[in-house]
Amino acid sequence: MTRFGVLRFPGTCDDDEALAACELVGDGVMLWHGDSDLQGVDAIVVPGGFSYGDYLRCGAIARFSPAMASVVEFARDGGPVLGICNGFQILCEAGLLPGALLPNIGLRFICHQADIEVEHADTPFTQACEAGELLSIPVKHHDGRFYAPPEQLEALEANGQVVFRYVGDAPNGSSNGIAGVCNERRNVVGLMPHPEHAVLPLHGSEDGLKLFASAAQVPAGV
Amino acid sequence: MRARILIRPKAGILDPQGIAVERALPALGFSGVANVHVGRLVELDVEDVSQLDAMCQKLLANPLVEDYEILEQSTHA
Amino acid sequence: MRARILIRPKAGILDPQGIAVERALPALGFSGVANVHVGRLVELDVEDVSQLDAMCQKLLANPLVEDYEILEQSTHA
C-alpha cells in the first residue's frame, strides 16, 4: 500500500484535507517542515495554504526548510511529488518545477469550481486519468498566474509538460491557460486547483480523487 | 522624467513581511542582518513631477500606515 | 550599513499592478503618467554588504521573473 507523506509548514492550511485524500487510497503520514526525515514514504504531497504567510513571495521562504532539502533529494531520485496550490508555488521556487506563479491578473483572490483538462496521463498523478479527460476541481488562490519565459513555455508544450489546462478562460491569466505542469522527468507535478477538495460526495465532485488514486498505483519504493 | 517612489510601513506599524524575512535569512546562512522592512516600489514616467506627492497621498501609498519617499531620476530613455 | 533593495518585474512580463495604477491615476485627475511598474522594496541593516547579492539571488528576488537593484546608504544610526 502506498505511503504518502504530506509536508506541513507553518501557515499551511489544506494539509489535513490532503492527508485525508491520501488515506482514501493509501496510507498517509504528516511530515513537519523542520524535520528532514521523510520517514521512507513512497510519495510526497506538498499541500496548499499560506506557508510563512506567503510573505515576500509565495513559497519563497518555505522552500528553504530542512524537509524541502530532503524532498529535492527524493525528487532527484525519481520519487513522485505533488504540489498543490501553495505547494506548486513552493516546488517552483525550489526549482523542482519550471516557471513561476504570479498574482492573478485580476489582483484578487478567487475561489470557485473550475473545469480542467488532463492533457497527459503519463505522470504518477494522472495515470488513472484519460488524456483529454475533464475534471471539476475548485481553485482558490491569489497568485496562480503561471508564467514561463517564451522559449521555456514552448519547450514545456513541446515536451508535453503541461499536465493540466483550464477549460475556457484561465481564472488567473495563466500563460496558455496552464493549470498544472510537471518536470522533464515527469515525477514531479504541480497544479493550482485543489484535488483534495474534490474527493467526497460532500465536495460535490470526486474528480480530484483520481490524482491520489494514480499515485497509489505507484509500486512502493520507486 | 522617470520617478521612483519607495513606500514602506510607517515606523511603529507592524511589518509582518519584514519579520518573516528577518527570521528566514539566518537559516540561509546570512548573518548580521537586522531591521528588515518590506515595502513597495512604484516606478513611473511623469510629466509634471509636482503631482507626485499628491499621487502618493491619494493612491500610491496609504498615509495611515505607510510612509513614502519620492526619488526622481534623469529623464527616461 | 543600511541597504535598500529595489525589486521589479522583469521587462516584458505582464504587470497587472502597474496597469491598475496607470488606469486609476487619470480618474483621480493625474495626467501625463506612463510606464508604471509596481515592485517590492526591501530595506535592511547588514554587516557584510558583500552578502547582499547572494541574498537577492537566493531569497529576496526570483531571478526568473524579477530584476533587482541594490542601493547602499550611509551607516544607519
Added chain:
Amino acid sequence: MSDTATPFRGQAIPGVEQAVALGLTRDEYALACDKLGREPNEVELAMFSLLWSEHCGYKHSKKLLRTLPTESERMVMGPGENAGAVDIGDGWVVAFKVESHNHPSAVEPFQGAATGVGGILRDIFAIGARPIAVLDSLRFGEPGSERTRYLLDHAVAGIGHYGNSVGVATIGGEVYFEAPYETNCLVNAMALGLARREDMIRSAAAGPGNALILFGATTGRDGIGGASVLASAELGEGEESKRPTVQVGDPFAENKLIECSLELLERGLLVSLQDLGAAGLTSSASEMASAGGVGIDLDVARVPLREADMAPFEIMVSESQERMLCVAEPARVDEVLAVCVKWEVSGAVIGEVTGGDALRVLQGGVVVGDVPVAALVDDCPLYDLAPEAPAAPLYDPPEATLAAGTSVRETLLALLASPNIASRRPLFEQYDCLVGARTARRPEQADAAVLAMPTGAGIAISIDGSGRRVAIDPYRGTIEAVLECAANLACVGGDPLGLTNCLNFGNPEKPHIAWQLSESVRGLGDVCRALDVPVVGGNVSLYNEGADGPIYPTPVVGMVGELPDPLAAGQLGFSREGDVVALVGWDATPPLAGSELAKLRGEPLPSELPATDIAEIAAVHAAIRDAVRARDLSSCHDIAEGGLLVAVAEAALAGAIGVRLTLDDLDEARLFGELPGGFVVSGDAAAIDRLEQRVALQRIGSVGGDALVLGDETWSLGELRAAHGALATLFP
C-alpha cells in the same frame, strides 16, 4: 492636581481633565477615585478609562442584555465567556460569536476588517475550540458614492486576506447598501469553532502562585489611540507618527497562535486562557482575575516588546493583535514555553496569580499601578436608558432610483440589479469557502451555509439583519431578522440551536436611539423565547453616527442549527424539469410599504411593519424543515428582499433552468411585497401534495425551459443573470 495619598511618590497625577480627555465623565472619575481611595496615576487612569468605556463596560446595554433568554439543555457556554457554545452530540461542541469592528473599518477598511476577523477568531479558540468558519455582515452607503466603493472593496479584501491565509473558511455573510451607513459603515464578523467538550477552557484565573504567560505576537503601540493623550505631554511635534493607532493584522501569526493554543490545551498544560482584544492586557488580565476571584501581579518589563521605549501604560493598553494570555502551574511553564517555540510564537511569563484582590502593575519589580479588580470590572457604572419613541420620522426617504408605475418586466430586472438583491458572487468569490473540507453548502447554493460535523450530522449557519426594516419598526424588525435566519436554516433542513447577535446602534444617550435599542432587544427576547432559541453571546456597538445622523438601527443576528445529514441539505435552485413550483406559507398579501421596491421608488419609510404570528411561522418552518430532511423537495428558498418574483428568479438562476408561472393575480404587492414566512419550493407533484398536508400552499407553476415566463411576460435566463450580476461593476 495634588498627589494626596498616592503611593507613587514623585509620579504626576493626570487628574480629572485628563480623565475627561480620555472619555470618562467627571462623575465617573470621582467614582474611580472613590473606589481607589485616591486619584489614579497615569497607568491606573488608562486602565479605568478603557474598562469603563462603553465598548468594554457595556454601560448602556448591560441591563437590557440581562433580559435576553440564555438557557437551554444544549447550551454549554453562554454570555459572559469569550464565545457561546452548544452541544452537537458525541461529545462535540460548536462555539460561535459575532463581533463588530465598525470604527476601525471606517478609518482603515482593509486592516479594520482584517483585524475584525482576527479578533473574533481569538474569542473562539480562547475557549478551546478550533475555528472552522467565518461569516461577514457588512453595511455601507449607496454604491453610487466613491467612499462606499472604496470601503467595500478594501473591507472585503481585508476579510479575504485574513480569513483565507489564516486558513478558516468564510462560508457566508450579508451586505446591504443604505444611505445612513455612508459615513459610519458596519463591519461585523461571526466565527464558529469546533471543540471536544472536555478540551474546552474558561478564562477564570485560579491558583495563587500560578504563572501568567503572554504568548503570540510582540507588543507594540498598535491601537493605543485615545490613551496616548496621557503621554501627549512628552510628545513633541512630529512625534505623533510614533504612536500609530491603526492595528495591523498578521494572519500568519494567528494561524500559528491557533495551533499553539490548541496544542497547549490538548496537552492539558493550561489552567485558563484568554484572548487579548480591546484594551489589551488591561482587560484580559482584569477579566481573568475577576472571573476567578483572584488577584494578578503583572510586570510590564517582562512583556516582549516590538518597540523599546514603551511606557507602562502603553504596554497595558496596547491592542497589538495575535496575542493570548494564559495561566499555568509553575511546573508546567517550561512545557508551555516549549510549545510556543515549536510554533515560532514568542512566549513569556509576565506575572502571577495572587491571593489578593488587586491587579498590580509592576515595572521591573516596582509597583506602578495597583487597582482593585472589582473596581475595574464590577464597579463600572451602568446607566438606565431614557427611551422615547420619536414623534417625527428619524430618517429621510431613500433616494428614488426607479420611477413609479414601471412594468412588471422592468421592475423585476431593476430589483434583481438593485445593490441589496444583486448576486454577492463578486464578494464571496474572494473568500475561501472550502478550506477545512467541511463545506456542504456554499454561498448561493442554499439559503444557509452547511458544514459537515465529525458526528456525521451537519450544522447550518445564517447571519442576517435588515437595518431599514428595524428603522421602520425596531421591535418587529428585529423579530423579522431572527425569523429570516430561522427560515434560512429551515431551507436546508436546519433546526435552530442557538443565536448570537451584534447590536449596532447610534448614540444611546439620545432618547430615540435608546428607544430603538430597547425595542429591538425586547423584540429579540420575545422572538427567542417564542422559538425557544437561547442567546449564547454577542456584542454591542454603540455611537454609530456620522455628521449626517445615526445609522439605521442594525441588530445583526447569527443563528446556528443542526441537521441530521449534510448531504440531504436543501438547495435553493430549481433542478428538475417538470417539478411543481409552490408558494408556501403566506396567507395575506405582503405589503409593498418598506419593501425593496418601495426603497427603489424613494418612498418614505412607513410607520410600522405588519404584526407576525411567530408560532404560525415556526410551524411553517417545521414543515419545510421536515420536507427538506426527507429529501422530498428539489429546491427550497425563503422569500425575502424583493418578494415572490425575485425569489422565483433567484431559484431559476441558481439552478440554471427556467420556470413557467401560472399566477393569475399579477398585483404588484403580490409579486414584490415583503412579509416573513413565505417560501418558494419545487418538487414532484406527490411531494408537494405531502407538504400540503402540513402547511397551506399554492401551486404557482412548473420548472422547465430557459426563461422565466409569467403570463405574456418572458425573461430569458440570460437577461435575468445580466441584471443579477450588477455588483461586478463595483469590483473592476
